[in-house]
Structures are given as structure tokens and as C-alpha cells.
Amino acid sequence: MTNTVGTAGLGRLSGRDDVRAAARDAMAAALAAFEPDAPVLVVSHFDADGLSAAAILIRALRQAGREADAFVVAKAESPWDPEVAARIATRAPGGLIVADLGTRPDPVLPGRPTLVIDHHVPTGEPKGAVTISGNGLDPEPTTALLAWWAAGALGDQADLLWLAAVGLIGDMAEGLDFPEMAEAQARWGKTALRDATALVNAPRRTAAADASPALRLLLKSDGPKRITKGEDADASALHAAKAEVRAAMEVVKRVPPAIGGDVALIVLDSPCQIHPLIAQQWRGRLKDKVVIAANVGYRPGWVHFAARSASGRDLIAFLAEHRPANADGRYGNGHAQATGGALRNADWNGFVRGLGFPKAEVEA
Ligand SMILES: [Mn+2]
Structure with missing residues (x-):
């Protein structure tokens, strides 16, 4: 089944409500094709947008009674690498959501029901997948906002809106004209959202690039302040990552072009x-x-x-x-x-x- 809601589909829609409804419909269509009794596996990029998208999808799916887990790609990995795809296959997902990793024609796991959520320039139309692409929309949503729209198919997701804001800020789309951004800023605070985004984005820039503390925080927190003011091991890992990246920047900042x-x-x-x-x-x-x-x-x-x-x-x-x-x-x-x-x-x-x-x- 090919059901692309994206560069062709979403881009032609003029009203914002239509774009949101199209994302919800695509999510419902994808879930209907997933095996109901096996876990949904969300494969995502390790930056703030990808991690926030994964957190939104996993939290919304679990809230709706579906089993859902994360697979975050590591440093220099792509799910299209054969060895990475083989590791994804061992998780035996009933359905795959590929988030913020590009829109490519070839499937990650051929024959496995797949939903692609992404905003990068597509290199082709994903074969045998449902696609939600924000690429070419004006303004252009990031993957986390697309995921939040899509998760509307599973019920009201108002409490997860801050995660969509973290994704927008992480991909430098904070200033675009999305009413969701203004709503999130009013409820959770501009500074808290920005500070949480900087922390969530730090681990993937470190030498080890272990994004798992960031994802755990996004999965369990009720807002950005839980991340910025947290004192547990995961929150400390984000602060340490930020310090490591700052020190690395200090070393290279005088390299001339x-x-x-x-x-x-x-x-x-x-x-x-x-x-x-x-x-x-x-x-x-x-x-x-x-x-x-x-x-x-x-x-x-x-x-x-x-x-x-x-x-x-x-x-x-x-x-x-x-x-x-x-x-x-x-x-x-x-x-x-x-x-x-x-x-x-x-x-x-x-x-x-x-x-x-x-x-x-x-x-x-
Ligand atoms: Mn992104």
C-alpha cells in the first residue's frame, strides 16, 4: 500500500486544519495496517526533533494501550545500513515508524508495515509505506510537530505539546508561524523550552553520542522544567554533555576558513x-x-x-x-x-x- 500524504498531498492543501487532519488520517491508516499484538517500534534520529517525535509517538501509543518502543540511531548510523536494519529486525516490530531520518524510496524492513514521518527533502517516495512529509509546506513543520499532529489519531495530546515545541526549537523553527508554538510558550515558558532543547540536543554532539538519557527524560517528564531543573542521573548526563561540547567548541573556534x-x-x-x-x-x-x-x-x-x-x-x-x-x-x-x-x-x-x-x- 502506498499512501503518501506529503510533498504532493500535504503541499497542495491550503488550510492548516486540512494539513493536521491529513496527518491524523495517515496515522490512523498506518496503525490499521500494523499487527495489533506486536510492539510498534519508533526508529528516530538522535537530535532534539527526532527524539521529541519519538517521545510523542511512544507516549501517545502507550496511552492508547499499544505497546511501543524506541530505536534511536547511534553516531554515524543510518537505519538503511544493512547491519542497523538487521538489529531493527531482531526487535520483531508489528509496525515501524521511521521519524526524522529522511524520506527515501527503499524500505528499512521490506514487507513490514511502515509509517515515515519526516520533513527533509525526499529522495523518492517510500515504497509500501504511509508517508507524512512536511517538506515543502509553508511554514514547514518539523518531525516532532508532524508527529504531534499525527498522534491526534490516538486522542487528545495537549499535554505532549511541549515536546513538539522542543522539536521546533531544536531545528531552528521556533520563529515560524505555528499556533502550537505560541500555545506551548504560554503554557510552559519560552526560556524553559529553549533551555530544555539545548540540553536534549547536547548528548548527540558528544564523542559517545549516547542520546538515551535525553530520550528517557522526554518519555517521563511532564514539561521542560523537569529536564532543566532535574537532578537525577539522566539530567546530570545532559549537563555533562553540554560541558563536553562547549569545551570541544572552545578548541576549534579559532580554526580559520x-x-x-x-x-x-x-x-x-x-x-x-x-x-x-x-x-x-x-x-x-x-x-x-x-x-x-x-x-x-x-x-x-x-x-x-x-x-x-x-x-x-x-x-x-x-x-x-x-x-x-x-x-x-x-x-x-x-x-x-x-x-x-x-x-x-x-x-x-x-x-x-x-x-x-x-x-x-x-x-x-
Ligand atoms: Mn528534524
């Missing part, structure tokens, strides 16, 4: 996922450049990089033009203004030679 044509390249060497933060910082200072922050220390044998631009240029198209032959599904996905990738060292060397930065080659 190399400029070549319309590209600015900053090469870092850190086990922490700080390259997106550095790209974001330089984006504001080099407004006419394609800013690429690359990290040669994130994962042995690979170079991970983040690309940002303030010029409005389509970076997914830019990366497609420079795509190395061996690049896999990690390369050049995401959003037109915020993308990136991961390349094996030898492929990275070809990529930077092509961009005119031979000095940025690494030992292959």
Missing part, C-alpha cells in the same frame, strides 16, 4: 559532532559563500561535513553537482539551506580536489 571561489572550507578534528555548529556560525559571517565545515576526527576513516549558506543557494543541488561516484545515502540529504554528508577518506580527497582545496586532503 580557507576560501576558494564561492566556497569557504573549515577543517576540524574532533570526536564531537560540532561541525554543524561551526558551519552555522561561519554562515552568518560569510554570507555569500557556501560554507562547509568538515570534521576529520568524528569517525575513523571518514570525513563528516555540514554545509550551510546564507545566500539562498540550493546546497542539495550544489552537492549533487560535486557528488563523488562512491558517495552513499549519507551524502547531500536534508534541506536546501542545511545539508552535509559523510565521505570515506579517499572520496573526500577527490571531493575537495574538485572544489579546489587540495590542501584539505587527508590520509586515505
Whole structure:
């Protein structure tokens, strides 16, 4: 069954209520296809948006009497990696929800009923899945807000709205015109929501990238203050993660960009996922450049990089033009203004030679 409510479906709807109703209907259709007596497995990204989406879905499903569990991808993992998909399969889910991990044509577990919830630029229409894609909507919802809309199929989710706000803030969509954001700010407080988001986003940037304390807090908390003011081991882990990331940023903040044509390249060497933060910082200072922050220390044998631009240029198209032959599904996905990738060292060397930065080659 293919039932896409997304780039084609949602995007054509003009009224906001229609978009919300479409997300609820898609969720109901997906759940109807799931095996009723086996657990629902929510596979999600490990950032604030992905984790909040997972927490919303799991809490709403459990509240409705369904068994539901999480599978959060780890550092440098993708559920489309065969070994990761094999680990997902051992959980024997009756249905799979793939949240904030991209919208791809190939299924994670072929033949298993699947719901895709996502807002990145699709690379195809998921085969045999129900899809809720926010990509192309104006304003564009993040995965957590889409999940909250979808969870409306399971009953009233007013108490979980703060989680949708955490996802919006985490993906820098706080300023978009969503009435849900204003409602969450009024009920739980702007500062508490922002501080909780910063904490929830910290563990995935650390060298170990263990997002499980963040997810546990999102699953059990009644609001952001439980996270910001918490003193248990999970809350302490988030504060320690934030300190680790701050120290790693301190080390690399003076690394100067190399400029070549319309590209600015900053090469870092850190086990922490700080390259997106550095790209974001330089984006504001080099407004006419394609800013690429690359990290040669994130994962042995690979170079991970983040690309940002303030010029409005389509970076997914830019990366497609420079795509190395061996690049896999990690390369050049995401959003037109915020993308990136991961390349094996030898492929990275070809990529930077092509961009005119031979000095940025690494030992292959
Ligand atoms: Mn997201």
C-alpha cells in the first residue's frame, strides 16, 4: 500500500486544519495496517526533533494501550545500513515508524508495515509505506510537530505539546508561524523550552553520542522544567554533555576558513559532532559563500561535513553537482539551506580536489 500524504498531498492543501487532519488520517491508516499484538517500534534520529517525535509517538501509543518502543540511531548510523536494519529486525516490530531520518524510496524492513514521518527533502517516495512529509509546506513543520499532529489519531495530546515545541526549537523553527508554538510558550515558558532543547540536543554532539538519557527524560517528564531543573542521573548526563561540547567548541573556534571561489572550507578534528555548529556560525559571517565545515576526527576513516549558506543557494543541488561516484545515502540529504554528508577518506580527497582545496586532503 502506498499512501503518501506529503510533498504532493500535504503541499497542495491550503488550510492548516486540512494539513493536521491529513496527518491524523495517515496515522490512523498506518496503525490499521500494523499487527495489533506486536510492539510498534519508533526508529528516530538522535537530535532534539527526532527524539521529541519519538517521545510523542511512544507516549501517545502507550496511552492508547499499544505497546511501543524506541530505536534511536547511534553516531554515524543510518537505519538503511544493512547491519542497523538487521538489529531493527531482531526487535520483531508489528509496525515501524521511521521519524526524522529522511524520506527515501527503499524500505528499512521490506514487507513490514511502515509509517515515515519526516520533513527533509525526499529522495523518492517510500515504497509500501504511509508517508507524512512536511517538506515543502509553508511554514514547514518539523518531525516532532508532524508527529504531534499525527498522534491526534490516538486522542487528545495537549499535554505532549511541549515536546513538539522542543522539536521546533531544536531545528531552528521556533520563529515560524505555528499556533502550537505560541500555545506551548504560554503554557510552559519560552526560556524553559529553549533551555530544555539545548540540553536534549547536547548528548548527540558528544564523542559517545549516547542520546538515551535525553530520550528517557522526554518519555517521563511532564514539561521542560523537569529536564532543566532535574537532578537525577539522566539530567546530570545532559549537563555533562553540554560541558563536553562547549569545551570541544572552545578548541576549534579559532580554526580559520580557507576560501576558494564561492566556497569557504573549515577543517576540524574532533570526536564531537560540532561541525554543524561551526558551519552555522561561519554562515552568518560569510554570507555569500557556501560554507562547509568538515570534521576529520568524528569517525575513523571518514570525513563528516555540514554545509550551510546564507545566500539562498540550493546546497542539495550544489552537492549533487560535486557528488563523488562512491558517495552513499549519507551524502547531500536534508534541506536546501542545511545539508552535509559523510565521505570515506579517499572520496573526500577527490571531493575537495574538485572544489579546489587540495590542501584539505587527508590520509586515505
Ligand atoms: Mn528534524
